[in-house]
Amino acid sequence: MTTTQIPTGIPTRTPEADVTVPTRTVIGQRVPKIEGTEKVTGKAQYGADTSRPNMLWARFLGSAHAHARIVSIDTAAARALPGVHAVVTGADLPGIVARISETAAAPEEFDVPSRGKRILAWRKAVFHHEPVAVAAAISPTIAEEALALITVEYEPLPVVLDPEVSMRREATPIHDGVFTETFAGKARTPSNVAKVTEMSKGDVDAALASADVRIAASFRTAMVHQGYIEPQACLAEYAPDGRFSIWTSTQGSFGVRSGLAGFLKVPPRRVRVTASEVGGGFGAKGAMTLEPICAVLAYVTGRPVKMQLSRSDVLRATRPAPDTSMHVEVGARRDGTLVAARAHFVWDVGAYPGGGSVGGINCSFGSYAIQDYHYVGYDVLTNRPSTGAYRAPNGPQGAYGVESALDMLADELGMSPVALRLKNAVAEGDRNPSDVPYPRIGLKETLNAIASHPAWTSPKSPPSREGWLRGRGVGCGLWGGGVGTSTAHININEDGSAVVVTGAVDLAGTRTTMAQIAAEELQIPYERVQVVQADTDVAPFSNPTGGSRITYSLGTAVYRAAIDARTQLRQRAATVLRCPPDDVEYRGGELWSTLAPAHRLTIGQVARGSSGSGQGPVVGTGEVTHLLRAPAFATQLVEVEVDPETGAVVVTNVVAAQDVGKAINPTAVEGQIQGGVVQGLGWALTEGFVYDNEGRLRNPGLLDYRMPTALDAPNVECLLVEVPAVDGPYGVRGVGEVPIVPTLGAVANAVYDACGARVTTLPISGEPILTALADPARGKSSVAWTPPALSLDIDVVIEEEVEEQEEVIE
Amino acid sequence: MPRMIVNARINGEEHELFTDPHRTLLEALRDTIGLTGTKEGCGTGDCGACTVLLDGSPVNACLVLAPEVEGKEVITIEGIATDNTLHPVQEAFVNEGGLQCGICTPGMVLSAVALLDRNPTPTETEIRYAIAGNLCRCTGYDKIVRAIEVAAEASR
Numbered sequence: 001m002t003t004t005q006i007p008t009g010i011p012t013r014t015p016e017a018d019v020t021v022p023t024r025t026v027i028g029q030r031v032p033k034i035e036g037t038e039k040v041t042g043k044a045q046y047g048a049d050t051s052r053p054n055m056l057w058a059r060f061l062g063s064a065h066a067h068a069r070i071v072s073i074d075t076a077a078a079r080a081l082p083g084v085h086a087v088v089t090g091a092d093l094p095g096i097v098a099r100i101s102e103t104a105a106a107p108e109e110f111d112v113p114s115r116g117k118r119i120l121a122w123r124k125a126v127f128h129h130e131p132v133a134v135a136a137a138i139s140p141t142i143a144e145e146a147l148a149l150i151t152v153e154y155e156p157l158p159v160v161l162d163p164e165v166s167m168r169r170e171a172t173p174i175h176d177g178v179f180t181e182t183f184a185g186k187a188r189t190p191s192n193v194a195k196v197t198e199m200s201k202g203d204v205d206a207a208l209a210s211a212d213v214r215i216a217a218s219f220r221t222a223m224v225h226q227g228y229i230e231p232q233a234c235l236a237e238y239a240p241d242g243r244f245s246i247w248t249s250t251q252g253s254f255g256v257r258s259g260l261a262g263f264l265k266v267p268p269r270r271v272r273v274t275a276s277e278v279g280g281g282f283g284a285k286g287a288m289t290l291e292p293i294c295a296v297l298a299y300v301t302g303r304p305v306k307m308q309l310s311r312s313d314v315l316r317a318t319r320p321a322p323d324t325s326m327h328v329e330v331g332a333r334r335d336g337t338l339v340a341a342r343a344h345f346v347w348d349v350g351a352y353p354g355g356g357s358v359g360g361i362n363c364s365f366g367s368y369a370i371q372d373y374h375y376v377g378y379d380v381l382t383n384r385p386s387t388g389a390y391r392a393p394n395g396p397q398g399a400y401g402v403e404s405a406l407d408m409l410a411d412e413l414g415m416s417p418v419a420l421r422l423k424n425a426v427a428e429g430d431r432n433p434s435d436v437p438y439p440r441i442g443l444k445e446t447l448n449a450i451a452s453h454p455a456w457t458s459p460k461s462p463p464s465r466e467g468w469l470r471g472r473g474v475g476c477g478l479w480g481g482g483v484g485t486s487t488a489h490i491n492i493n494e495d496g497s498a499v500v501v502t503g504a505v506d507l508a509g510t511r512t513t514m515a516q517i518a519a520e521e522l523q524i525p526y527e528r529v530q531v532v533q534a535d536t537d538v539a540p541f542s543n544p545t546g547g548s549r550i551t552y553s554l555g556t557a558v559y560r561a562a563i564d565a566r567t568q569l570r571q572r573a574a575t576v577l578r579c580p581p582d583d584v585e586y587r588g589g590e591l592w593s594t595l596a597p598a599h600r601l602t603i604g605q606v607a608r609g610s611s612g613s614g615q616g617p618v619v620g621t622g623e624v625t626h627l628l629r630a631p632a633f634a635t636q637l638v639e640v641e642v643d644p645e646t647g648a649v650v651v652t653n654v655v656a657a658q659d660v661g662k663a664i665n666p667t668a669v670e671g672q673i674q675g676g677v678v679q680g681l682g683w684a685l686t687e688g689f690v691y692d693n694e695g696r697l698r699n700p701g702l703l704d705y706r707m708p709t710a711l712d713a714p715n716v717e718c719l720l721v722e723v724p725a726v727d728g729p730y731g732v733r734g735v736g737e738v739p740i741v742p743t744l745g746a747v748a749n750a751v752y753d754a755c756g757a758r759v760t761t762l763p764i765s766g767e768p769i770l771t772a773l774a775d776p777a778r779g780k781s782s783v784a785w786t787p788p789a790l791s792l793d794i795d796v797v798i799e800e801e802v803e804e805q806e807e808v809i810e
Numbered sequence: 811m812p813r814m815i816v817n818a819r820i821n822g823e824e825h826e827l828f829t830d831p832h833r834t835l836l837e838a839l840r841d842t843i844g845l846t847g848t849k850e851g852c853g854t855g856d857c858g859a860c861t862v863l864l865d866g867s868p869v870n871a872c873l874v875l876a877p878e879v880e881g882k883e884v885i886t887i888e889g890i891a892t893d894n895t896l897h898p899v900q901e902a903f904v905n906e907g908g909l910q911c912g913i914c915t916p917g918m919v920l921s922a923v924a925l926l927d928r929n930p931t932p933t934e935t936e937i938r939y940a941i942a943g944n945l946c947r948c949t950g951y952d953k954i955v956r957a958i959e960v961a962a963e964a965s966r
Contacts, residue, residue: 019914036904040896040911040919042847042887049846141830229851229859231914279849280947311852434953508910667907667953674950675910694901702856702945709936709952 046250066695090122211331222688230279252544319388360394401746403745473749482547503539548734565620680743913947
């Protein structure tokens with residue numbers, strides 16, 4: 001697949017640049033993945049691949065009801081089964097944690113409406129298949145047999161699955177302890193509306209009234225799953241010295257350490273977490289899942305305990321992405337200038353609070369400069385699994401609505417959808433919906449890249465299938481960028497090679513990028529750099545991997561560590577060369593005194609000499625916490641063919657333009673874009689949870705939860721636009737989240753272009769297209785649904801920065 | 811039922827698998843002889859992460875009962891590289907960026923090896939068909955397809 005790298009004419013500012021650094025050698029190169037050999041030979045160790053002697057296997061029993069009071073749980077028969085070492089229920093947890101921590105834990109602490117704290121349903125189950133008991137046995141089979149012997153007496157409660165019903169004032173709260181949170185404070189009475197996020201500016205009513213053209217439309221997306229191929233897996237061991245060792249598939253080993261220490265009420269030094277290779281995370285492995293259960297079972301049994309979820313467990317009882325109902329109104333002048341926007345978003349966050357509404361709104365409307373607006377987001381509880389982060393959380397859903405509405409507006413104005421977006425696209429200095437100004441960004445550059453691409457400028461070719469219709473659509477999207485703390489060490493070996501040590505988890509190839517940065521700054525060949533992802537006892541601290549922050553933030557830490565190592569090498573060389581450090585030249589892995597350039601030392605000689613001379617080894621360290629966010633934008637063009645008889649959709653081509661700041665490894669960047677786009681195609685066309693009226697998932701397997709296969713996926717051509725970010729190394733921007741944001745809307749717009757059906761529900765394929773084709777209005781208008789008045793009785797005013805609320809782990 | 815002994819040739823070596831009769835080949839490989847390169851993504855034959863070669867044909871090891879491999883030849887990802895040299899398919903996956911998280915990679919590599927064994931000059935459609943039973947959630951498949959094309963070229 002060809003990739004076009006588009007020069008933008010803006011010079012790159014390299015922070016802390018050393019003027020002696022020659023032209024870049026390895027930054028921007030397509031080097032092979034550093035960990036590739038381990039992965040293609042089956043040697044890489046994932047969550048389920050670690051075992052310990054004398055290990056037990058754990059399985060969990062899920063609730064038979066989506067909403068029920070747990071009257072009693074009888075585990076006697078399960079405990080009596082030979083080979084079973086422990087059966088634990090939610091009622092046992094306070095006592096076990098009290099023994100572990102040697103502090104009395106109040107039972108109420110474990111009965112709070114928090115998925116992270118209620119690791120086993122207690123007194124009440126709030127979604128189907130929510131874990132209610134776990135068994136540990138000498139084999140997985142015996143653990144499963146034990147579960148079958150547990151008798152749970154339930155008292156079923158009314159199940160609410162529709163957030164628009166659940167958020168009504170008269171609805172019965174799922175939890176007694178959830179009080180609506182707003183920017184202004186917390187409500188006094190419990191409700192199923194966990195959070196209300198409101199952003200507004202100006203007089204939106206007046207602005208809408210003054211608009212020449214107005215569009216109003218409602219949209220609904222389905223609950224979807226991240227679809228990582230590796231089910232969550234964890235192994236825990238407890239040692240008599242009071243320490244827990246955890247091997248787990250997680251996006252953040254330090255996050256698990258602090259989370260688990262908090263849960264067990266022990267200091268973090270009693271927990272050692274080793275992150276395995278992660279077989280796909282996409283946000284879902286940022287939160288703890290199995291670690292507390294495995295740790296408790298390891299403590300109770302005194303033996304290592306391994307637990308691996310089945311695919312059905314993964315789909316029924318982990319944290320998918322919220323389904324979203326939204327209503328979007330936009331108003332524009334005749335020339336296409338957007339003057340006003342109003343929208344509400346209802347996120348079905350499932351049975352426990354969580355979400356990330358701010359990011360969702362910022363991703364939905366953040367691509368356009370709009371003077372007057374009013375946006376409201378509601379996190380609403382239902383009896384479905386609690387939701388979590390999935391690649392640019394809540395961005396794709398919102399952008400689907402907004403990008404569809406813009407397409408309708410372009411249609412109404414008789415304007416090209418690309419021209420309409422270009423007219424309103426944000427640029428440096430414009431503000432996002434949270435009213436934060438953008439630094440240098442590249443949305444317009446991505447739009448121009450699509451506008452001049454032959455796939456957009458050339459006439460549509462006829463459909464390749466008889467009776468089918470062909471169309472193309474565009475969409476824009478953004479991700480605000482991830483920050484957080486990152487630390488790296490670089491050890492210089494006596495042979496002149498280097499080892500980068502980090503505690504950040506590599507999800508898809510950032511070890512390679514880090515090696516490139518270290519090689520570049522140390523001016524040594526890429527092949528001489530190793531990158532080690534160490535456990536929490538060994539590695540310097542880093543926040544979890546998420547929010548597209550690693551290359552940006554950890555990259556800065558590695559960059560600084562390399563500069564530090566270089567500085568130390570110059571100082572060491574100065575003593576050997578008997579000259580001031582400032583006179584030491586460092587180039588191409590060699591050091592010499594400018595006063596006597598003939599006498600040259602290699603890095604290896606300096607490192608060896610330092611070890612021998614009593615000066616000690618060279619270890620560079622780099623740390624970063626504060627960086628300006630580097631928002632990244634993308635524009636995508638999707639071409640489809642639609643069968644008007646069946647509603648089938650085939651995606652024939654995608655062109656994805658993205659501002660990546662600087663592509664340190666273009667192959668890796670393209671991989672992120674292509675993967676994100678294809679996930680977006682699945683979300684748009686075929687993926688979606690289907691529940692029965694009792695709240696049971698009807699498609700808990702990968703045959704019926706239909707993710708794209710190699711036959712479904714089109715070629716995705718990547719246009720890498722490089723508008724350097726203001727902060728971070730080489731102007732790089734995070735690239736992981738953005739590519740999924742524009743895709744859903746672009747697909748919907750392409751389908752409309754092909755057959756005239758404005759589909760307002762996802763997934764699009766099949767029936768929704770036929771329904772829309774039969775609708776005489778054909779998406780020109782839709783009936784607005786207005787959220788009910790909430791009458792929030794706000795208690796305390798919480799001073800919170802809007803931006804701080806964005807700290808979710810993607 | 812009592813455990814049983816299953817004799818099979820695995821990656822060129824004779825093995826006696828001591829297994830419950832209801833356990834799958836996947837479980838026998840991973841838990842009995844420690845070959846954890848074969849991955850479990852679903853256990854129901856839908857994702858292809860556990861693909862191995864059974865007498866040369868790709869199968870989902872989660873859908874094969876361990877006793878079924880009696881007297882047969884099994885090749886897993888651990889048996890693809892020889893003498894510390896990567897198979898051309900493995901090399902192409904590394905060089906072309908045909909992997910990200912890597913969990914689907916062992917199964918993908920085996921499906922690709924099986925394809926090239928019977929069809930050394932596949933078209934793109936034939937490649938996509940051959941790996942259609944192997945789900946990948948990271949790459950969007952593009953670079954995997956390119957890697958298999960490169961491997962086919964290199965093998966000629």
